[in-house]
Amino acid sequence: MKKTVTANISGIVFHIDEDAYERLNLYLARIREKLSSEDGTDEILSDIESRIAEMFQEKITASKTVITISDVKEVTEQLGEPEQFDESEEPSDKKKERSSYNEKTQKRLFRDPDDKYLAGVAGGLGAFFNLDPVWIRAAFIVFTFVYGFGPLLYIVLWIVVPRASTTAERLEMRGEKVNISNIEKSIKEELNEIKDNLKEFSKETRDSFKSTSKKKRVSEAGNRLARALGIAAGIVLLVFAFSMLMAVISSIFLLPFTIYASSGVLQFSIPEMLNVFLPSPFISQLATSGIFLIIGIPIFWIFMLAIQLLFDLRARFKTLGVITLILWLSGIGMVVFAGISGARYFTNQYSYSEIHPVTPIQSNEIFLDFNKQQANSWNLYDHNGRLSHWRIMWKDGEFGAAGVPHLQIKPTQEDQISMTVITEARGVSRSAAIEHTSSISYIVQQQDSLLVFDPLFFYDKKDGWRGQKVYIELLVPEEKTVVLPKQFRQKMNVQWSRNVKVREGG
8 A cells, every 4th residue: 555645736736645746746846956047947846847737647547547657767867867957068089879868759739939929820830840931931821822721721730730839849840859957958958049039139228328429319300200200102002002902902802894985994803804804714804913912912022111110120031021022923823824824715716707787878978876775875975975895895684795896987989888807816726716706696687678686795704805897897888878876986886998888867
């Protein structure tokens, strides 16, 4: 029968055999004595006790609830003896004999609190995979813009991966053996870093007091003026960057793509526009991400400059600059790749000519007009009464995709007028170009001596824009006169030869 002692180790209560407790207490007393003249004794002892508590927890099971002397021996052997604290002062040949204490062990994944911008996820992954955290952060940014799950992945890792709070956990994160020697070394490095920072701060403080002089007092007025100008410039840049960012976000994520012939682009969505030109949703998404990087990264740096001017910061962002430069060049590469992929769908051209039947007109005057009902339905009028010559127009509803035809009036030696409608389109192959051409629809109506032209031609929206065009050649005998309404030239894309008689009608 053995006597059991209840002990609180690093906030965790354990039941320990009395002989095991005495051995552990003696072990900690030897460490405390060894560190009595060292800085950071309390921090080192606290981390060692935390590691002991963690190792004891691994030995507690449902059937074994008491820490025995064999458990204590095993733990102290893994941590090492207090004499290891003198290892750094031993000759190199003796250090080699003790190299077993510095051997690498299996790494554990933690969030690194010492190398973080947000939660230390990238720093912890970099330590686990032995990579520079810069590349991990770059990967998260790429996943964000290309695939869209970067933030979600980061948040999941933030929740799941624990933070390296103790020195022992930091050592495990780097794959270093958790013993008292490495714990002491790590804490001393942290303390030395704090001392160096304090010395540097003290030196800068002394220098600032010493440099007070008449010259400095004279320059204070200039500094205040420069500061005021910096704040003003920062506000202007911040407003400009915010406006640009809102425009980019709305054009990519919020608004549909709509072009009205009268007033041009009223709603503009980059993804929808790219779907018109590019062959697949993936290529369109790639181009959208590239455009966002090309435009967004300069806006980001304008934000950074504005913040520096507003708060008088002097921080340098070398690593961030390299990352954003790589992303910006990647955006250019995405857009170039998408452009090359889309250009393939314009490599073949096909043109089809069809003679449009025209009933012989006995009158010496030929009247031309445009389809006002179609013009009204597509809002082809603007406040100046001019027809917009947008080459591509899209509308949700009955018509879908439309373009503006070209009407050319030429003289002929024949007695009667004739008309030829030429349709043209491009495609990835000749057969695709023919298919795109055949989908074009255009109508000209005749009422005695009146020819009514549709101001638009239509084609399947699913085809996308593949250079669809419509040319109308109207051949008019030289003795006949073409009568145009007053607004016909503004409403129709029309040209005529000098040898054609044209008169403006009512």
